[in-house]
Amino acid sequence: MEKAIIISRCSTNERKQDITRQSEELRLNYGNVYQIIKEFSYYKSGTKNDAVNDEILEYALSYGVKHIIALEISRISRKISSFALFLEKCNANSINIxxxxxxxxxxxxxxxxxxxxxxxxxxxxTFASAELRLIKSRLDSGRKKYIKNGGTLGRAVGSVKPTDQLLNEHSDIVKYVRQNQSVRNIMKLTGKSSGTVQKVRKIVLKSA
Incomplete structure:
Protein backbone atom coordinates (compact mmCIF):
# COMPACT_ATOMS: atom_id res chain seq x y z
CA MET A 1 0.00 0.00 0.00
CA GLU A 2 1.12 3.55 -0.71
CA LYS A 3 2.07 5.74 2.24
CA ALA A 4 -0.24 8.45 3.53
CA ILE A 5 -0.33 11.22 6.14
CA ILE A 6 -3.38 12.37 8.09
CA ILE A 7 -3.87 16.03 9.05
CA SER A 8 -6.20 16.81 11.97
CA ARG A 9 -6.39 20.42 13.14
CA CYS A 10 -8.59 22.56 15.37
CA SER A 11 -8.19 26.25 16.06
CA THR A 12 -9.21 26.17 19.71
CA ASN A 13 -7.48 24.53 22.67
CA GLU A 14 -7.90 20.93 23.81
CA ARG A 15 -10.74 21.71 26.23
CA LYS A 16 -13.08 23.01 23.51
CA GLN A 17 -12.70 20.60 20.61
CA ASP A 18 -11.38 17.09 20.16
CA ILE A 19 -9.19 16.48 17.13
CA THR A 20 -9.20 12.72 17.73
CA ARG A 21 -12.62 12.57 16.04
CA GLN A 22 -11.04 13.75 12.79
CA SER A 23 -8.20 11.23 13.02
CA GLU A 24 -10.51 8.32 13.86
CA GLU A 25 -12.84 9.14 10.97
CA LEU A 26 -10.00 9.40 8.48
CA ARG A 27 -8.37 6.17 9.68
CA LEU A 28 -11.70 4.41 9.35
CA ASN A 29 -12.19 5.68 5.80
CA TYR A 30 -8.63 5.22 4.51
CA GLY A 31 -6.79 2.80 6.80
CA ASN A 32 -7.53 -0.14 4.49
CA VAL A 33 -6.57 1.79 1.36
CA TYR A 34 -3.27 3.42 2.34
CA GLN A 35 -0.48 2.79 4.83
CA ILE A 36 -0.98 5.70 7.23
CA ILE A 37 2.49 6.29 8.65
CA LYS A 38 1.96 9.61 10.43
CA GLU A 39 -0.74 11.81 11.98
CA PHE A 40 -0.22 15.55 12.29
CA SER A 41 -2.77 16.38 14.99
CA TYR A 42 -2.53 19.85 16.48
CA TYR A 43 -4.34 22.96 17.72
CA LYS A 44 -3.59 26.16 15.83
CA SER A 45 -5.35 28.81 13.79
CA GLY A 46 -5.81 27.90 10.14
CA THR A 47 -4.44 31.34 9.25
CA LYS A 48 -1.20 30.88 11.19
CA ASN A 49 -0.16 27.30 10.44
CA ASP A 50 2.15 27.78 7.45
CA ALA A 51 5.15 26.50 9.44
CA VAL A 52 3.29 23.28 10.32
CA ASN A 53 2.31 22.76 6.68
CA ASP A 54 5.97 23.18 5.69
CA GLU A 55 6.86 20.53 8.26
CA ILE A 56 4.17 18.20 6.91
CA LEU A 57 5.44 18.57 3.36
CA GLU A 58 9.05 18.06 4.47
CA TYR A 59 8.05 14.85 6.26
CA ALA A 60 6.14 13.64 3.18
CA LEU A 61 9.14 14.19 0.94
CA SER A 62 11.53 12.56 3.40
CA TYR A 63 9.47 9.38 3.79
CA GLY A 64 8.08 8.92 0.30
CA VAL A 65 4.49 9.79 1.20
CA LYS A 66 2.15 9.83 -1.80
CA HIS A 67 -1.09 11.01 -0.16
CA ILE A 68 -2.00 13.73 2.35
CA ILE A 69 -5.49 13.33 3.80
CA ALA A 70 -7.64 15.92 5.58
CA LEU A 71 -11.30 15.98 6.56
CA GLU A 72 -11.89 19.42 5.05
CA ILE A 73 -9.86 21.94 3.06
CA SER A 74 -9.91 24.32 6.06
CA ARG A 75 -8.00 21.71 8.10
CA ILE A 76 -5.00 22.42 5.83
CA SER A 77 -5.42 26.19 5.74
CA ARG A 78 -8.02 28.94 5.89
CA LYS A 79 -5.84 31.30 3.84
CA ILE A 80 -6.37 31.09 0.10
CA SER A 81 -2.74 31.94 -0.69
CA SER A 82 -1.37 29.40 1.81
CA PHE A 83 -3.52 26.56 0.52
CA ALA A 84 -2.66 27.43 -3.09
CA LEU A 85 1.08 27.33 -2.27
CA PHE A 86 0.71 24.01 -0.40
CA LEU A 87 -1.20 22.55 -3.35
CA GLU A 88 1.43 23.81 -5.80
CA LYS A 89 4.25 22.19 -3.82
CA CYS A 90 2.35 18.92 -3.60
CA ASN A 91 1.69 18.96 -7.35
CA ALA A 92 5.38 19.58 -8.03
CA ASN A 93 6.30 16.54 -5.95
CA SER A 94 3.50 14.25 -7.20
CA ILE A 95 1.77 14.14 -3.81
CA ASN A 96 -1.98 13.64 -3.92
CA ILE A 97 -4.15 15.67 -1.51
CA THR A 126 -12.27 30.90 -0.98
CA PHE A 127 -15.34 29.77 0.94
CA ALA A 128 -13.20 28.54 3.85
CA SER A 129 -11.56 31.95 4.07
CA ALA A 130 -14.90 33.75 3.82
CA GLU A 131 -16.37 31.50 6.51
CA LEU A 132 -13.60 32.50 8.90
CA ARG A 133 -14.22 36.21 8.25
CA LEU A 134 -17.93 35.67 8.93
CA ILE A 135 -17.21 33.85 12.20
CA LYS A 136 -14.90 36.66 13.34
CA SER A 137 -17.49 39.27 12.40
CA ARG A 138 -20.17 37.49 14.44
CA LEU A 139 -17.87 37.13 17.44
CA ASP A 140 -16.92 40.81 17.32
CA SER A 141 -20.57 41.80 17.06
CA GLY A 142 -21.47 39.56 20.00
CA ARG A 143 -18.67 40.99 22.15
CA LYS A 144 -19.71 44.57 21.41
CA LYS A 145 -23.33 43.82 22.30
CA TYR A 146 -22.27 42.06 25.51
CA ILE A 147 -20.13 45.02 26.63
CA LYS A 148 -22.88 47.51 25.67
CA ASN A 149 -25.27 45.61 27.94
CA GLY A 150 -22.88 45.91 30.89
CA GLY A 151 -20.85 42.73 30.47
CA THR A 152 -17.13 42.57 31.10
CA LEU A 153 -14.52 40.54 29.26
CA GLY A 154 -11.59 38.65 30.74
CA ARG A 155 -11.25 35.89 33.31
CA ALA A 156 -13.79 35.66 36.08
CA VAL A 157 -12.51 36.26 39.60
CA GLY A 158 -11.12 33.03 41.00
CA SER A 159 -10.87 31.39 37.57
CA VAL A 160 -7.07 31.40 37.48
CA LYS A 161 -5.80 28.01 38.60
CA PRO A 162 -3.21 27.67 41.36
CA THR A 163 0.26 26.79 40.09
CA ASP A 164 0.33 23.32 41.69
CA GLN A 165 -3.02 22.41 40.15
CA LEU A 166 -1.89 23.58 36.72
CA LEU A 167 1.32 21.52 36.92
CA ASN A 168 -0.58 18.44 38.09
CA GLU A 169 -3.07 18.71 35.23
CA HIS A 170 -0.27 19.04 32.71
CA SER A 171 2.30 16.67 34.17
CA ASP A 172 3.08 15.42 30.64
CA ILE A 173 4.20 18.91 29.62
CA VAL A 174 6.26 19.20 32.81
CA LYS A 175 8.05 15.96 31.94
CA TYR A 176 9.01 17.10 28.44
CA VAL A 177 10.07 20.57 29.60
CA ARG A 178 12.48 18.91 32.04
CA GLN A 179 13.81 16.89 29.10
CA ASN A 180 14.58 20.20 27.35
CA GLN A 181 12.15 19.48 24.52
CA SER A 182 11.18 22.46 22.34
CA VAL A 183 7.71 24.02 22.56
CA ARG A 184 6.83 22.66 19.13
CA ASN A 185 7.90 19.11 20.03
CA ILE A 186 5.95 19.25 23.29
CA MET A 187 2.85 20.37 21.37
CA LYS A 188 3.24 17.38 19.06
CA LEU A 189 3.87 14.92 21.88
CA THR A 190 0.97 16.10 24.07
CA GLY A 191 -1.50 17.46 21.54
CA LYS A 192 -1.85 20.60 23.63
CA SER A 193 -1.91 24.23 22.54
CA SER A 194 1.08 26.53 22.30
CA GLY A 195 -0.37 28.80 25.00
CA THR A 196 -0.77 25.95 27.48
CA VAL A 197 2.71 24.57 26.79
CA GLN A 198 4.37 27.96 27.15
CA LYS A 199 2.47 28.78 30.35
CA VAL A 200 3.52 25.52 32.03
CA ARG A 201 7.06 25.79 30.64
CA LYS A 202 7.46 29.26 32.15
CA ILE A 203 6.40 28.00 35.58
CA VAL A 204 8.70 24.97 35.44
CA LEU A 205 11.75 26.96 34.31
CA LYS A 206 11.10 29.65 36.91
CA SER A 207 11.00 27.09 39.72
CA ALA A 208 14.05 25.17 38.46
Missing amino acids: IIDNYKLHTLLENGEINGMVQTMLSIAS
Missing part, protein backbone atom coordinates in the same frame (compact mmCIF):
# COMPACT_ATOMS: atom_id res chain seq x y z
CA ILE A 98 -7.40 13.99 -0.47
CA ILE A 99 -10.23 16.14 0.92
CA ASP A 100 -12.51 13.63 2.59
CA ASN A 101 -15.77 15.56 2.95
CA TYR A 102 -15.94 16.03 -0.84
CA LYS A 103 -14.07 12.79 -1.70
CA LEU A 104 -11.73 14.80 -3.93
CA HIS A 105 -8.25 13.79 -5.11
CA THR A 106 -5.93 16.44 -6.55
CA LEU A 107 -4.08 13.89 -8.70
CA LEU A 108 -5.44 11.23 -11.03
CA GLU A 109 -4.45 7.58 -10.59
CA ASN A 110 -1.76 8.00 -13.25
CA GLY A 111 -0.23 10.87 -11.25
CA GLU A 112 -1.41 13.64 -13.54
CA ILE A 113 -3.01 16.78 -12.10
CA ASN A 114 -6.80 16.58 -11.76
CA GLY A 115 -7.62 19.98 -13.20
CA MET A 116 -11.33 19.93 -12.42
CA VAL A 117 -10.76 19.00 -8.78
CA GLN A 118 -8.08 21.64 -8.33
CA THR A 119 -10.45 24.30 -9.66
CA MET A 120 -13.12 23.10 -7.22
CA LEU A 121 -10.64 23.24 -4.34
CA SER A 122 -9.66 26.80 -5.26
CA ILE A 123 -13.32 27.77 -4.94
CA ALA A 124 -13.67 25.79 -1.69
CA SER A 125 -10.60 27.55 -0.29
Whole structure:
Protein backbone atom coordinates (compact mmCIF):
# COMPACT_ATOMS: atom_id res chain seq x y z
CA MET A 1 0.00 0.00 0.00
CA GLU A 2 1.12 3.55 -0.71
CA LYS A 3 2.07 5.74 2.24
CA ALA A 4 -0.24 8.45 3.53
CA ILE A 5 -0.33 11.22 6.14
CA ILE A 6 -3.38 12.37 8.09
CA ILE A 7 -3.87 16.03 9.05
CA SER A 8 -6.20 16.81 11.97
CA ARG A 9 -6.39 20.42 13.14
CA CYS A 10 -8.59 22.56 15.37
CA SER A 11 -8.19 26.25 16.06
CA THR A 12 -9.21 26.17 19.71
CA ASN A 13 -7.48 24.53 22.67
CA GLU A 14 -7.90 20.93 23.81
CA ARG A 15 -10.74 21.71 26.23
CA LYS A 16 -13.08 23.01 23.51
CA GLN A 17 -12.70 20.60 20.61
CA ASP A 18 -11.38 17.09 20.16
CA ILE A 19 -9.19 16.48 17.13
CA THR A 20 -9.20 12.72 17.73
CA ARG A 21 -12.62 12.57 16.04
CA GLN A 22 -11.04 13.75 12.79
CA SER A 23 -8.20 11.23 13.02
CA GLU A 24 -10.51 8.32 13.86
CA GLU A 25 -12.84 9.14 10.97
CA LEU A 26 -10.00 9.40 8.48
CA ARG A 27 -8.37 6.17 9.68
CA LEU A 28 -11.70 4.41 9.35
CA ASN A 29 -12.19 5.68 5.80
CA TYR A 30 -8.63 5.22 4.51
CA GLY A 31 -6.79 2.80 6.80
CA ASN A 32 -7.53 -0.14 4.49
CA VAL A 33 -6.57 1.79 1.36
CA TYR A 34 -3.27 3.42 2.34
CA GLN A 35 -0.48 2.79 4.83
CA ILE A 36 -0.98 5.70 7.23
CA ILE A 37 2.49 6.29 8.65
CA LYS A 38 1.96 9.61 10.43
CA GLU A 39 -0.74 11.81 11.98
CA PHE A 40 -0.22 15.55 12.29
CA SER A 41 -2.77 16.38 14.99
CA TYR A 42 -2.53 19.85 16.48
CA TYR A 43 -4.34 22.96 17.72
CA LYS A 44 -3.59 26.16 15.83
CA SER A 45 -5.35 28.81 13.79
CA GLY A 46 -5.81 27.90 10.14
CA THR A 47 -4.44 31.34 9.25
CA LYS A 48 -1.20 30.88 11.19
CA ASN A 49 -0.16 27.30 10.44
CA ASP A 50 2.15 27.78 7.45
CA ALA A 51 5.15 26.50 9.44
CA VAL A 52 3.29 23.28 10.32
CA ASN A 53 2.31 22.76 6.68
CA ASP A 54 5.97 23.18 5.69
CA GLU A 55 6.86 20.53 8.26
CA ILE A 56 4.17 18.20 6.91
CA LEU A 57 5.44 18.57 3.36
CA GLU A 58 9.05 18.06 4.47
CA TYR A 59 8.05 14.85 6.26
CA ALA A 60 6.14 13.64 3.18
CA LEU A 61 9.14 14.19 0.94
CA SER A 62 11.53 12.56 3.40
CA TYR A 63 9.47 9.38 3.79
CA GLY A 64 8.08 8.92 0.30
CA VAL A 65 4.49 9.79 1.20
CA LYS A 66 2.15 9.83 -1.80
CA HIS A 67 -1.09 11.01 -0.16
CA ILE A 68 -2.00 13.73 2.35
CA ILE A 69 -5.49 13.33 3.80
CA ALA A 70 -7.64 15.92 5.58
CA LEU A 71 -11.30 15.98 6.56
CA GLU A 72 -11.89 19.42 5.05
CA ILE A 73 -9.86 21.94 3.06
CA SER A 74 -9.91 24.32 6.06
CA ARG A 75 -8.00 21.71 8.10
CA ILE A 76 -5.00 22.42 5.83
CA SER A 77 -5.42 26.19 5.74
CA ARG A 78 -8.02 28.94 5.89
CA LYS A 79 -5.84 31.30 3.84
CA ILE A 80 -6.37 31.09 0.10
CA SER A 81 -2.74 31.94 -0.69
CA SER A 82 -1.37 29.40 1.81
CA PHE A 83 -3.52 26.56 0.52
CA ALA A 84 -2.66 27.43 -3.09
CA LEU A 85 1.08 27.33 -2.27
CA PHE A 86 0.71 24.01 -0.40
CA LEU A 87 -1.20 22.55 -3.35
CA GLU A 88 1.43 23.81 -5.80
CA LYS A 89 4.25 22.19 -3.82
CA CYS A 90 2.35 18.92 -3.60
CA ASN A 91 1.69 18.96 -7.35
CA ALA A 92 5.38 19.58 -8.03
CA ASN A 93 6.30 16.54 -5.95
CA SER A 94 3.50 14.25 -7.20
CA ILE A 95 1.77 14.14 -3.81
CA ASN A 96 -1.98 13.64 -3.92
CA ILE A 97 -4.15 15.67 -1.51
CA ILE A 98 -7.40 13.99 -0.47
CA ILE A 99 -10.23 16.14 0.92
CA ASP A 100 -12.51 13.63 2.59
CA ASN A 101 -15.77 15.56 2.95
CA TYR A 102 -15.94 16.03 -0.84
CA LYS A 103 -14.07 12.79 -1.70
CA LEU A 104 -11.73 14.80 -3.93
CA HIS A 105 -8.25 13.79 -5.11
CA THR A 106 -5.93 16.44 -6.55
CA LEU A 107 -4.08 13.89 -8.70
CA LEU A 108 -5.44 11.23 -11.03
CA GLU A 109 -4.45 7.58 -10.59
CA ASN A 110 -1.76 8.00 -13.25
CA GLY A 111 -0.23 10.87 -11.25
CA GLU A 112 -1.41 13.64 -13.54
CA ILE A 113 -3.01 16.78 -12.10
CA ASN A 114 -6.80 16.58 -11.76
CA GLY A 115 -7.62 19.98 -13.20
CA MET A 116 -11.33 19.93 -12.42
CA VAL A 117 -10.76 19.00 -8.78
CA GLN A 118 -8.08 21.64 -8.33
CA THR A 119 -10.45 24.30 -9.66
CA MET A 120 -13.12 23.10 -7.22
CA LEU A 121 -10.64 23.24 -4.34
CA SER A 122 -9.66 26.80 -5.26
CA ILE A 123 -13.32 27.77 -4.94
CA ALA A 124 -13.67 25.79 -1.69
CA SER A 125 -10.60 27.55 -0.29
CA THR A 126 -12.27 30.90 -0.98
CA PHE A 127 -15.34 29.77 0.94
CA ALA A 128 -13.20 28.54 3.85
CA SER A 129 -11.56 31.95 4.07
CA ALA A 130 -14.90 33.75 3.82
CA GLU A 131 -16.37 31.50 6.51
CA LEU A 132 -13.60 32.50 8.90
CA ARG A 133 -14.22 36.21 8.25
CA LEU A 134 -17.93 35.67 8.93
CA ILE A 135 -17.21 33.85 12.20
CA LYS A 136 -14.90 36.66 13.34
CA SER A 137 -17.49 39.27 12.40
CA ARG A 138 -20.17 37.49 14.44
CA LEU A 139 -17.87 37.13 17.44
CA ASP A 140 -16.92 40.81 17.32
CA SER A 141 -20.57 41.80 17.06
CA GLY A 142 -21.47 39.56 20.00
CA ARG A 143 -18.67 40.99 22.15
CA LYS A 144 -19.71 44.57 21.41
CA LYS A 145 -23.33 43.82 22.30
CA TYR A 146 -22.27 42.06 25.51
CA ILE A 147 -20.13 45.02 26.63
CA LYS A 148 -22.88 47.51 25.67
CA ASN A 149 -25.27 45.61 27.94
CA GLY A 150 -22.88 45.91 30.89
CA GLY A 151 -20.85 42.73 30.47
CA THR A 152 -17.13 42.57 31.10
CA LEU A 153 -14.52 40.54 29.26
CA GLY A 154 -11.59 38.65 30.74
CA ARG A 155 -11.25 35.89 33.31
CA ALA A 156 -13.79 35.66 36.08
CA VAL A 157 -12.51 36.26 39.60
CA GLY A 158 -11.12 33.03 41.00
CA SER A 159 -10.87 31.39 37.57
CA VAL A 160 -7.07 31.40 37.48
CA LYS A 161 -5.80 28.01 38.60
CA PRO A 162 -3.21 27.67 41.36
CA THR A 163 0.26 26.79 40.09
CA ASP A 164 0.33 23.32 41.69
CA GLN A 165 -3.02 22.41 40.15
CA LEU A 166 -1.89 23.58 36.72
CA LEU A 167 1.32 21.52 36.92
CA ASN A 168 -0.58 18.44 38.09
CA GLU A 169 -3.07 18.71 35.23
CA HIS A 170 -0.27 19.04 32.71
CA SER A 171 2.30 16.67 34.17
CA ASP A 172 3.08 15.42 30.64
CA ILE A 173 4.20 18.91 29.62
CA VAL A 174 6.26 19.20 32.81
CA LYS A 175 8.05 15.96 31.94
CA TYR A 176 9.01 17.10 28.44
CA VAL A 177 10.07 20.57 29.60
CA ARG A 178 12.48 18.91 32.04
CA GLN A 179 13.81 16.89 29.10
CA ASN A 180 14.58 20.20 27.35
CA GLN A 181 12.15 19.48 24.52
CA SER A 182 11.18 22.46 22.34
CA VAL A 183 7.71 24.02 22.56
CA ARG A 184 6.83 22.66 19.13
CA ASN A 185 7.90 19.11 20.03
CA ILE A 186 5.95 19.25 23.29
CA MET A 187 2.85 20.37 21.37
CA LYS A 188 3.24 17.38 19.06
CA LEU A 189 3.87 14.92 21.88
CA THR A 190 0.97 16.10 24.07
CA GLY A 191 -1.50 17.46 21.54
CA LYS A 192 -1.85 20.60 23.63
CA SER A 193 -1.91 24.23 22.54
CA SER A 194 1.08 26.53 22.30
CA GLY A 195 -0.37 28.80 25.00
CA THR A 196 -0.77 25.95 27.48
CA VAL A 197 2.71 24.57 26.79
CA GLN A 198 4.37 27.96 27.15
CA LYS A 199 2.47 28.78 30.35
CA VAL A 200 3.52 25.52 32.03
CA ARG A 201 7.06 25.79 30.64
CA LYS A 202 7.46 29.26 32.15
CA ILE A 203 6.40 28.00 35.58
CA VAL A 204 8.70 24.97 35.44
CA LEU A 205 11.75 26.96 34.31
CA LYS A 206 11.10 29.65 36.91
CA SER A 207 11.00 27.09 39.72
CA ALA A 208 14.05 25.17 38.46
